[in-house]
Amino acid sequence: MNALTLENLDISYGDTQVVHGVNLSIAEGESFALVGESGSGKSTILRAIAGLAPDWEGEITVMGEKRSHRVERSVSRQVQMVFQDPYGSLHPRKTIDAALSEPLAIHGIANRGERVEAMLTAVGLDRRFRFRYPHQLSGGQRQRVAIARALMLEPKVMLLDEPTSALDVSVQAEILNLLKRLRREQGLTFLLVTHNLPIVSFLCDRLAVMRHGRIVEIADVAQLKAGQLVEPYSRELLAATEGT
Numbered sequence: 001m002n003a004l005t006l007e008n009l010d011i012s013y014g015d016t017q018v019v020h021g022v023n024l025s026i027a028e029g030e031s032f033a034l035v036g037e038s039g040s041g042k043s044t045i046l047r048a049i050a051g052l053a054p055d056w057e058g059e060i061t062v063m064g065e066k067r068s069h070r071v072e073r074s075v076s077r078q079v080q081m082v083f084q085d086p087y088g089s090l091h092p093r094k095t096i097d098a099a100l101s102e103p104l105a106i107h108g109i110a111n112r113g114e115r116v117e118a119m120l121t122a123v124g125l126d127r128r129f130r131f132r133y134p135h136q137l138s139g140g141q142r143q144r145v146a147i148a149r150a151l152m153l154e155p156k157v158m159l160l161d162e163p164t165s166a167l168d169v170s171v172q173a174e175i176l177n178l179l180k181r182l183r184r185e186q187g188l189t190f191l192l193v194t195h196n197l198p199i200v201s202f203l204c205d206r207l208a209v210m211r212h213g214r215i216v217e218i219a220d221v222a223q224l225k226a227g228q229l230v231e232p233y234s235r236e237l238l239a240a241t242e243g244t
């Protein structure tokens with residue numbers, strides 16, 4: 001089964017259409033990247049799938065279920081998003097315990113303390129972090145908490161929006177390793193937005209290159225690694241990254 005299918009997806013902010021006719025099928029367990037220049041609509045696609053950009057047309061199907069324009073609880077159990085800035089996604093006056101328990105409480109799930117502790121362990125954090133506040137954690141630890149929060153409802157699909165770009169380089173590698181391990185252990189499907197092609201090579205199976213709200217090319221990561229992207233814009237992007 002496909003974990004995620006986008007058909008003729010158009011997305012607008014007010015009068016401005018920023019995503020045009022996107023078609024994409026991502027298999028269950030696959031890790032797929034969206035790359036392309038700033039403003040090309042990558043984050044907007046993730047936001048529409050997560051229910052955060054409501055002005056879309058076309059079809060979004062997650063784990064066989066068509067998304068409607070309403071915010072549905074069943075969707076948040078299937079798909080969760082992790083943002084670039086973990087500080088922004090964690091409430092400064094709530095403990096880690098409160099942040100991780102909240103999705104369970106909303107969905108009426110019991111054994112919350114036990115589940116919170118198990119998830120802290122799963123993301124490589126000691127249980128003593130449970131009653132700390134976000135400001136008492138490092139950037140990498142906060143991103144681990146944001147990942148843990150996203151996983152509390154055991155979603156099948158994770159939408160990752162530049163999940164390591166706000167972190168120090170050494171910490172980036174730790175978080176990428178964590179994501180790789182979690183994907184393997186929990187059979188997750190990833191849709192990742194990044195500017196960083198080495199991250200695509202490390203974490204993904206396929207990628208789509210976007211420009212001006214459209215997909216210009218879909219390729220296997222093997223093609224990326226071999227420098228065998230076909231479209232002129234993709235080759236430009238590859239050449240620009242090689243120079244950095």
Ligand SMILES: Nc1ncnc2c1ncn2[C@@H]1O[C@H](COP(=O)(O)OP(=O)(O)OP(=O)(O)O)[C@@H](O)[C@H]1O
Pocket residue numbers: 013018036037038039040041042043044045193
């Ligand atoms: N909340 C918003 N309201 C209006 N326009 C927006 C909003 N968010 C994004 N846009 C516009 O939509 C377009 C696509 O933005 P989006 O953030 O999806 O691009 P992106 O490819 O993810 O870029 P980046 O790599 O810089 O994150 C841009 O022109 C942007 O200015």
